Amino acid sequence: MPAADFEMNEIHWMMDMFNTIDVGLVVLDRKYNICVWNGFMENHSGLLPSAVKDKDVFDLFPSIDEKWFRSKAEAVFVLKNRSFTIWEQQPYIFKFKNYRPITGKADHMYQNATFIPLTNTLGEVGHLCIILYDVTDEAVNKLELELANKKLAELSRIDKLTGLYNRGFWEESLHKEFKRINRNNNESCLLMFDIDHFKYVNDNFGHAGGDAAIRHIADVLKKTLRESDIAGRYGGEEFAVTLVDTDVEGAVIFAERLRKIIESSTIFYEESEIKIKVSLGIAKLDTHFAKHEDWIVAADSALYCSKENGRNQVNVYKKENNNPE
Numbered sequence: 001m002p003a004a005d006f007e008m009n010e011i012h013w014m015m016d017m018f019n020t021i022d023v024g025l026v027v028l029d030r031k032y033n034i035c036v037w038n039g040f041m042e043n044h045s046g047l048l049p050s051a052v053k054d055k056d057v058f059d060l061f062p063s064i065d066e067k068w069f070r071s072k073a074e075a076v077f078v079l080k081n082r083s084f085t086i087w088e089q090q091p092y093i094f095k096f097k098n099y100r101p102i103t104g105k106a107d108h109m110y111q112n113a114t115f116i117p118l119t120n121t122l123g124e125v126g127h128l129c130i131i132l133y134d135v136t137d138e139a140v141n142k143l144e145l146e147l148a149n150k151k152l153a154e155l156s157r158i159d160k161l162t163g164l165y166n167r168g169f170w171e172e173s174l175h176k177e178f179k180r181i182n183r184n185n186n187e188s189c190l191l192m193f194d195i196d197h198f199k200y201v202n203d204n205f206g207h208a209g210g211d212a213a214i215r216h217i218a219d220v221l222k223k224t225l226r227e228s229d230i231a232g233r234y235g236g237e238e239f240a241v242t243l244v245d246t247d248v249e250g251a252v253i254f255a256e257r258l259r260k261i262i263e264s265s266t267i268f269y270e271e272s273e274i275k276i277k278v279s280l281g282i283a284k285l286d287t288h289f290a291k292h293e294d295w296i297v298a299a300d301s302a303l304y305c306s307k308e309n310g311r312n313q314v315n316v317y318k319k320e321n322n323n324p325e
Contacts, residue, residue: 021038021040022040022134023040023131023132023133023134024038024040024041024044024094024130024131024132024133024134025037025038025040025041025129025130025131025132026038026041026057026129026130026132027118027127027128027129027130028057028073028127028128028130029126029127029128030077030126030127031056032056032057032058032070032073033054033055033056033057034052034053034054034055034057034060035053035054035127036049036129037049037052037053040132041094041132044094044096044097044109045094045096047060061094061095063094063095064093064094064095065090068090069093072085072115073115073128076115076116076117076125076128077117077125077128078125080117080119080125081117082114082115082116082117083114083115084112084113084114084115085112085113085115086112086135087110087111087112087135087138087139091108091110091111091139092108092109092110092111093111093113093130093132094111094132095108096108096109096111097109098110098136105140106136106139106140109134109136110134110135110136110138110139110140111132111133111134111135112132112133112135113130113131113132113133114130114131114133115128115129115130116128116129116130116131117129156169157169159232159233161211161214161215161218161233162214162215162217162218162233163218163222164218164221164222164231164232164233164239165230165231165232165233166232166233167232167233167234167235169232170230170231170232170233170234170240170242171232171292171296173230173232173242174190174230174240174242174292174295174296175292177230177242177244177292178285178289178291178292178295181285182287186245187245187246187247187284187285188242188243188244188245188246188284188285189243189246189247189248189250189251189282189283189284189285190240190241190242190243190282190283190285190295190296190298190299191240191241191242191243191251191254191255191280191281191282191299192234192238192239192240192241192280192281192296192299192300192302192303193238193239193255193258193259193278193279193280193281193303194236194237194238194239194278194279194303195213195214195217195237195276195277195278196276196277196278196279196307196311196312197277197311198210198213198236198237198276201213201274201276205269205272205274208269209269209270209272209274210237212267212269212274213237213267213274213276214233214237216265216267216276217237217239217262217276217278218233218239220258220261220262220265221239221241221258224254224257224258224261225241228244228245229241229242229243229244230242230244240296240299241254247284248282248284248316251282251284251316252282252314252316255280255282255314256314258278258280259277259278259280259312259313259314262276262277262278263277263278263312277311277312278312279303279306279307279311279312279313280302280303280306280313280314280315281299281300281301281302281303281304281305281306281314281315281316281317282299282302282314282315282316282317283295283298283299283301283302283316283317284316284317286319288319298317298319299317301317302315302316302317303315
C-alpha cells in the first residue's frame with residue numbers, strides 16, 4: 001500500500017474512532033470558542049459540529065456554571081497541567097438529558113471530566129481539550145445507596161408507633177444538649193409526662209385502643225412543639241421533651257398548653273370515644289446535675305409529684321430540697 005494511502009486510511013480510522021467512542025471530546029480555543037465537537041457531543045446535544053464550530057460555548061450552553069468553568073480552565077491554560085472533575089463536585093458540565101434505561105430516574109447525565117492543555121509548536125497552550133465521561137449509572141447507584149442508608153438511619157432512631165424519636169436516640173440527643181448547655185451556660189428544661197390511668201384505657205378498649213391513645217398524644221405533641229424542641233417516646237405511655245433554650249416559666253407555659261389540649265381533645269377509636277389526661281413534670285438543667293441521667297431523674301421526680309398530688313397537673317422540680325415545687 002502506498003504511504004499516502006496508508007496515511008489517508010490512518011486519518012480515516014482516527015476520525016471514525018473520534019466520532020464513535022463513548023466519551024465526549026470538545027476542544028476550545030483561548031476565547032472559549034468551540035473548535036472540535038465529536039459524535040458523542042453531537043448525539044447528546046442534538047447540535048452538529050458545523051452548528052457549534054467557532055461559537056462561544058457559554059452562549060450555546062448557558063447552563064454551564066461559567067465562573068466555575070473559567071476558574072477550572074484558566075488553571076489548565078496557565079499551569080499547563082491536566083485537571084479533573086467528578087460529579088460529586090459538579091454534577092455536570094453540559095446539561096444533557098439522561099437516556100440510560102437502567103438509571104432513567106435521573107433527569108440529567110452525571111459527568112466526570114478531564115481538562116487537557118493542548119500546546120502548539122512553540123509550547124504555548126492555545127487550546128483546551130475536555131474529555132467528558134457519562135457516569136450516570138455510578139452516580140445514581142451511589143445516590144440511591146446513600147438515600148437508603150439515610151432512611152435506615154432514620155428508621156433506627158424513630159419509634160414505630162408514634163413517629164417520635166425512640167428512647168435511645170432521644171436520650172443521646174439529651175446527652176448532647178446537656179454538654180452544650182454546660183459549655184455555654186444556656187438555660188433549658190426537660191419535660192416528662194405520661195397518660196393518667198393508662199391501665200383503664202387498655203382494660204376497657206384493649207391494647208389497640210391504648211395504642212390509639214399513645215398515637216394521639218404524639219400527634220398533639222408534634223403540633224405543639226417548636227422547631228428547636230426534641231421529643232421522644234421514653235417508654236410505654238411516657239414521653240419526654242427537651243425544651244431547648246427555655247426557662248422554667250416558658251416550660252410551664254408549654255406544659256400547661258399541652259395538658260389542656262390533651263384534656264379537651266377526644267380520641268375516636270372504632271365506635272368509642274376515649275378521653276385521656278396527662279401528668280407532667282419539669283426540671284431545669286442545673287449545675288448540681290453531674291450527668292444527664294440526673295436531669296431525667298429530676299424531671300421524673302416532678303412527674304411523680306404530679307401523680308401523687310391528684311394527676312392532670314404540672315409540677316416543677318426544686319433543687320433546694322430535691323423536691324418538686
